Amino acid sequence: MAASSSRGRSSSPFHYRKPSSPYSSSSSSSSFMNGKLMPRSCSSTASSFFNNSGNGLGSRSTTPSRGRVDSMYAGPRGYGSRTPVAFASDELIGEPIDTPRSGDSISVTIRFRPLSEREFQRGDEIAWNADGDKIVRNEYNPATAYAFDRVFGPSTGSQDVYDVAARPVVKAAMEGINGTVFAYGVTSSGKTHTMHGDQNSPGIIPLAIKDVFSIIQDTPGREFLLRVSYLEIYNEVINDLLDPTGQNLRVREDAQGTYVEGIKEEVVLSPGHALSFIAAGEEHRHVGSNNFNLLSSRSHTIFTLMIESSDHGDEYDGVVFSQLNLIDLAGSESSKTETTGLRRKEGSYINKSLLTLGTVIGKLSEGRASHVPYRDSKLTRLLQSSLSGHGHVSLICTVTPASSNMEETHNTLKFASRAKRVEIYASRNKIIDEKSLIKKYQREISTLKEELDQLRRGMLVGVSHEEIMNLRQQLEEGQVKMQSRLEEEEEAKAALMSRIQRLTKLILVSTKNTLPGCLGDAVSHQRSHSVGEDDKLDVIREGPLPAENENQKDSPSSALAIPSDLTCDFRHRRSSSKWNEELSPASSTVTESTQAGELISGSACCSKLPTGGMTMSDQMDLLVEQVKMLAGEIAFSTSTLKRLMEQSVNDPDGSKTQIQKLEHEIQEKKRQMRILEQRMMETGEASFANASMVDMQQTVMKLMTQCSEKGFELEVSSFIN
Numbered sequence: 148m149a150a151s152s153s154r155g156r157s158s159s160p161f162h163y164r165k166p167s168s169p170y171s172s173s174s175s176s177s178s179f180m181n182g183k184l185m186p187r188s189c190s191s192t193a194s195s196f197f198n199n200s201g202n203g204l205g206s207r208s209t210t211p212s213r214g215r216v217d218s219m220y221a222g223p224r225g226y227g228s229r230t231p232v233a234f235a236s237d238e239l240i241g242e243p244i245d246t247p248r249s250g251d252s253i254s255v256t257i258r259f260r261p262l263s264e265r266e267f268q269r270g271d272e273i274a275w276n277a278d279g280d281k282i283v284r285n286e287y288n289p290a291t292a293y294a295f296d297r298v299f300g301p302s303t304g305s306q307d308v309y310d311v312a313a314r315p316v317v318k319a320a321m322e323g324i325n326g327t328v329f330a331y332g333v334t335s336s337g338k339t340h341t342m343h344g345d346q347n348s349p350g351i352i353p354l355a356i357k358d359v360f361s362i363i364q365d366t367p368g369r370e371f372l373l374r375v376s377y378l379e380i381y382n383e384v385i386n387d388l389l390d391p392t393g394q395n396l397r398v399r400e401d402a403q404g405t406y407v408e409g410i411k412e413e414v415v416l417s418p419g420h421a422l423s424f425i426a427a428g429e430e431h432r433h434v435g436s437n438n439f440n441l442l443s444s445r446s447h448t449i450f451t452l453m454i455e456s457s458d459h460g461d462e463y464d465g466v467v468f469s470q471l472n473l474i475d476l477a478g479s480e481s482s483k484t485e486t487t488g489l490r491r492k493e494g495s496y497i498n499k500s501l502l503t504l505g506t507v508i509g510k511l512s513e514g515r516a517s518h519v520p521y522r523d524s525k526l527t528r529l530l531q532s533s534l535s536g537h538g539h540v541s542l543i544c545t546v547t548p549a550s551s552n553m554e555e556t557h558n559t560l561k562f563a564s565r566a567k568r569v570e571i572y573a574s575r576n577k578i579i580d581e582k583s584l585i586k587k588y589q590r591e592i593s594t595l596k597e598e599l600d601q602l603r604r605g606m607l608v609g610v611s612h613e614e615i616m617n618l619r620q621q622l623e624e625g626q627v628k629m630q631s632r633l634e635e636e637e638e639a640k641a642a643l644m645s646r647i648q649r650l651t652k653l654i655l656v657s658t659k660n661t662l663p664g665c666l667g668d669a670v671s672h673q674r675s676h677s678v679g680e681d682d683k684l685d686v687i688r689e690g691p692l693p694a695e696n697e698n699q700k701d702s703p704s705s706a707l708a709i710p711s712d713l714t715c716d717f718r719h720r721r722s723s724s725k726w727n728e729e730l731s732p733a734s735s736t737v738t739e740s741t742q743a744g745e746l747i748s749g750s751a752c753c754s755k756l757p758t759g760g761m762t763m764s765d766q767m768d769l770l771v772e773q774v775k776m777l778a779g780e781i782a783f784s785t786s787t788l789k790r791l792m793e794q795s796v797n798d799p800d801g802s803k804t805q806i807q808k809l810e811h812e813i814q815e816k817k818r819q820m821r822i823l824e825q826r827m828m829e830t831g832e833a834s835f836a837n838a839s840m841v842d843m844q845q846t847v848m849k850l851m852t853q854c855s856e857k858g859f860e861l862e863v864s865s866f867i868n
């Protein structure tokens with residue numbers, strides 16, 4: 148079906164210009180501090196950081212240095228201005244104070260995680276600390292400190308990290324400026340936690356997806372088309388996570404930059420839809436355990452959202468295209484990471500590509516036009532366009548405060564400081580019409596509409612009196628050619644209408660374009676798929692079957708690691724334009740079901756023939772889509788289960804409830820799938836029965852026409868006689 152995939156290139160033509168960007172990363176690393184800071188004893192105990200639930204690394208207000216830092220904070224640009232740097236250059240690596248900067252800089256933030264239980268048990272101390280919200284300081288040697296755009300302590304939640312480090316990039320991407328957000332850090336420092344998160348604390352990727360749809364809802368007057376792709380770089384090989392057959396894909400280059408040849412792109416219609424692709428993709432990602440992390444990512448992953456938008460009023464201003472890359476890097480591994488065999492091989496590939504990333508960042512930060520070795524790794528080749536400054540970049544460096552990893556954290560901080568010096572020149576992209584999918588769909592829709600008009604005119608006008616006389620004659624001779632021609636035309640018309648409907652559904656518009664109160668009636672006439680009201684679902688969601696809805700209500704929450712406020716309750720949204728309010732956690736009591744679960748409850752009422760303009764084939768498409776989503780969720784739950792079982796070897800009691808819950812969820816989803824498959828069969832049968840009914844009606848009509856013809860003949864001959 149049209150909503151599914153297309154294989155193609157995922158890159159876009161960029162028009163590089165000087166920035167006029169709405170996104171500006173405030174650079175605080177310049178002019179770090181005035182005078183020397185007093186060395187300070189290690190005032191923090193490890194226990195105060197373990198499982199920190201309130202005041203953690205970010206809460207150093209009682210320390211002397213914090214007081215000094217605050218008093219020296221002078222305005223939005225950072226710590227004072229044009230003051231000498233107090234530390235040796237390799238100790239405090241920041242942006243040189245007087246370096247003239249013509250562009251923006253990469254946004255660089257640091258996120259501490261709490262001490263892990265393992266670190267705590269073995270008596271690790273706090274070696275690095277967040278001193279205020281912009282500085283990281285070494286506890287053993289307080290003179291060693293670094294400044295960044297923002298430092299998040301271990302108790303900071305992912306939503307706060309998203310708001311600072313990702314939301315501006317996402318917002319700009321929706322306005323046509325390319326964006327990249329990536330998490331960098333050693334193994335087990337919290338990259339996957341930051342980018343993906345879990346059910347209780349969703350990470351940057353689910354939060355960005357939620358935001359994207361919310362922005363569409365808040366942008367009446369523009370129509371959007373969203374596609375996603377998801378790939379991993381494993382041992383320097385690019386694999387398509389959305390298509391297991393897409394292995395060892397090649398990086399190509401054209402005038403617009405690098406792209407992955409043959410990567411699968413899926414059109415997405417809702418947050419749940421997009422998340423289901425991630426869940427399915429995660430199933431194929433390479434993970435394994437090392438001595439630091441049971442579920443260590445063995446590959447870099449790049450989730451890309453391709454955003455097209457155009458004005459849908461009369462003033463057509465071209466199509467804007469942008470890409471948002473959300474990257475979860477694999478963690479660098481030191482000699483402390485005990486690995487053998489395959490894990491060691493993976494580790495050496497990971498380290499090599501991260502080393503190249505470091506070299507590339509280093510070269511770029513020098514600002515000279517020297518050779519930048521993008522080609523030395525697949526990762527840097529793919530990131531070439533982003534790193535060379537043609538879009539916004541947000542680097543979130545994840546670190547552990549543990550003394551056992553002091554050197555690794557120091558290296559991450561140095562990397563982060565170098566990255567801060569890379570300049571970017573982000574600008575809004577426009578795309579020439581031929582390359583735009585939204586434009587292609589719009590053109591196809593209008594061509595099809597013209598064809599449909601012609602067909603209608605032909606049917607009304609083209610069947611002339613002579614043709615009717617001819618038809619009579621042919622009927623007399625027992626021929627029904629004309630009849631079948633009419634039937635063919637009817638069929639063609641129906642096919643065209645259904646294609647138009649399907650294409651229209653892929654284009655997303657805000658429900659704010661629709662008059663409140665008219666939604667129920669307007670659904671089947673609405674031009675495009677609106678984000679706040681899933682047309683496919685709406686048309687068939689009238690009068691739920693009580694029994695199945697009960698089940699739905701009790702069904703376990705999603706295994707997609709989507710919080711309940713991210714699973715969209717389209718029913719609620721449809722009847723209200725206050726979409727954002729309903730998505731907010733405060734009002735998220737709406738549903739615990741998964742996206743696919745929603746669809747099921749939605750389609751529970753339609754075991755009969757479709758109504759409200761939805762054709763049989765539309766309904767079948769929808770069912771197929773639902774089954775696909777459920778299959779994705781089941782796959783994801785199964786893999787989570789597998790991992791939990793692996794973990795349970797160490798902690799049988801801790802994982803027992805989760806395992807039981809997951810098993811129950813998987814059973815429930817399988818049950819839902821069976822219902823859907825049953826429904827597909829019923830729809831198929833109904834469609835078949837419907838077709839037979841049409842056949843019969845046509846035969847009766849034909850016979851009646853013949854009868855009246857014969858009657859007329861009889862009248863004429865009796866008149867002649």
Ligand SMILES: Nc1ncnc2c1ncn2[C@@H]1O[C@H](COP(=O)(O)OP(=O)(O)OP(=O)(O)O)[C@@H](O)[C@H]1O
Pocket residue numbers: 259260261263301332333334335336337338339340341440442443444445476477478479545
């Ligand atoms: N900010 C945080 N708050 C609470 N727990 C965290 C935080 N960051 C990470 N963790 C926990 O630490 C462990 C390791 O995190 P994660 O798997 O995200 O590390 P990673 O950097 O992705 O590791 P790798 O590179 O090996 O894949 C996980 O159990 C995770 O839940």
